[in-house]
Amino acid sequence: MAERVSLRMRFRDSNGRIVSFTVSPPLQPVDVNDVVDLMDLIISSNAFFTYTEGDVIEKVDALLITVAGETVIEW
Secondary structure, X not given: OEEEEEEEEEEEEOOOOXXXXXXXXXXXXXOHHHHHHHHHHHHHHOOOOOOOOOOEEXXXXXXXXXXXXXXXXXX
């Protein structure tokens, strides 16, 4: 069974919508202080364009997501 791990960081933009950035795979082990620093850098750099055309202004949360997959059939 194969596992994929990703880090999803969610933000609120200036239009009030939730936008997310995903790092896959993140450096392991994931350190909460590094995640906070990265999220602060994303906000302060104002370098990302969102589909909502709003600026990223606030942290919402960060999720470490693990997805397990199993091959059902292979050719």
